[in-house]
Amino acid sequence: MQKIFARRAIVDGREWAATALTIENGAFTEVRHSADPAEADVVLEDGTLIPGLIDLQVNGYHGIDFSHADPAGWQHIAQRLPETGVTSFAAAFVSAPVPDLTQALGRCHTAMNTPSSTPRARLLGAHVEGPFLSPAHAGAHNPSFFCDPEPEQISALLNAAPTGTLAAITLAPERVSALTAIEELASAGVLVSLGHTDATAAQTHAAIDAGARCVTHLYSAQRPFHHRDPGVIGQTLVDPRVSFSLVLDGHHLSPQAAQLAFATGASRLVLVTDAVAAAGTTPGRYQLGNQTIHTTADRPPTSANGAFAGSTLRLDRALANAVRLGLPLPDAVTAAATRPADLLARPDLGRIAVGAQADLVWLDEDLTARAAWIGGELAFGTPLRPRRFDPPSRQHGEADAEAHPG
Known part of the structure; x- marks a missing residue:
């Protein structure tokens, strides 16, 4: 049994002062207000304790691309992600045959079931982005791989690994057979998200009717909004049935676009990084699927055609950027932890609640991850000492690469 006391915490979407947590067998057994830290094993007198963050779109990290990663690479990323506040994630694959x-997907399933002797971020499955996308909004994807989501293609993906491995898929709903595919995927428990699309508002509405529940990196690689042709952006902003993700790295969208999304759909917001192999390391050339991408210190990675190719964003920085743009901290925590868990039907994650997995992040005053626990085990930070927890120094070479909006 372990007891943690925090002077400030985000619990159930609200800010709590003087919070006492009890953890047994990796889960919370008690969550209560308490002003007395006397019995705690760990006392956090400053900063903010929040549930572990969940990133639904991680293509790679630390020079490793999931499309090409060997078993050691999968484990390395999972062990390093807690440094960014991420305690659970979905591995993203870009368009390919x-x-x-x-x-x-088979490699992802193997990684999900490979034991580790050290705490690591939970791998929640794969997010397949493509190949059922629109060539009009290919972005950094290779359009030569694009195709319609015909029944045999969907069956192949669903049958590639045991249920749960394919956690999410991004597709363009205007493609032939897309609505049927959405229905089949949704009935199989897959989170269907709309993206890289030229869909009209009516086509987007039909896709949501069919079971789509999210829109991938709203605004980016989508039919532009027009007052007589609102497209996927307009439909998403007004439709309460669908969530949407944003990449808040200060480059993918303007502060005003982010604030518009907050104003119309803060209760449906999901923060993601869309991180690629260039994240967490030095500028240079890296792989994203079958393509070479290039990153510099002052802008996101780009593909050969100049399109943004994911980001080098950390999820704790995305959360901090949202707060700087006016989103209350409890809402930002919900967007980066609770709502992603809910979209993947994981009520045991993304929250500080009795019965949930004891995944926690301690943020400093700048909302940077200072320590992280997974199932109650310290995954990142200074070794625990009773009644004291010293902040870790930044990892060498891990300075944030993204610019902050504002």
Whole structure:
């Protein structure tokens, strides 16, 4: 049994002062207000304790791309992500031939079930982004791989690995057979998200009717908004049935666009990084699927055609950027922890609540991850000492690469 006391915490979407947590067998057994830290094993007198963050779109990290990662690479990323506040994540695969994606799903399943002797971020499955996308909004994807989501293609993906491995898929709803595919995927428990699309508002509405529950990196690689042709952006902003993700790195969208999304849909917001192999390391050339991407210190990675190719954003920085743009901290925590868990039907994650997994992040005053626990085990930070917890120094070479909006 372990007891943690925090002077400030985010619990159930609200700010709590003087919070006492009891953890047994990796889960919370008690969550209560308490002004007395006397019995605590760990006392956090400053900063903010929040549930572990969940990133639904991680293509790679620390020079490793999930499309090409070996078992050691999968484990390395999972062990390092807690430094950014991420305690659970979905591994993202960009567009590729469906047979290649089925093999990638098999590798993901293996990684999900490989034991580790050290705490690491939970791998919640794969997020397959493509190949059922629109060539009009390909972004950094290779359009030569694009195709319609015909029944045999969907069956191949669903049958590639045991249920739960394919956690999410991004597709363009205007493609032939897309609505049927959405229905089949949703009935199989897959989170269907709309993205890289030229869909009209009516096509977006039909896709949501069919079971789509999210929109991938709203605004980016989508039909532009027009007052007589609102497209996927307009439909998403007014439709309470669908959530949407944002990449808040200060480059992918303007502060005003982010604030518009907050004003119309803060209760449906999901923060993601869309991080690629260039994240957490030095500028240079890296792989994203079958393409070479290039990153510099002052802008996101780009592909050969100049399109943004993911980001080098940390999820704790995305949370901090949201707060700087006016989103209350409890709402930002919900967007980066609770709502992603809910979209993947994981009520045991993303919250500080009795019965949930004891995944926690201690943020400093700048909302940077200072320590992280997974299932009650310290995954990042200074070794625990009774009644004291010293902040860790920044990892060498891990300075944030993204610019902050504002």
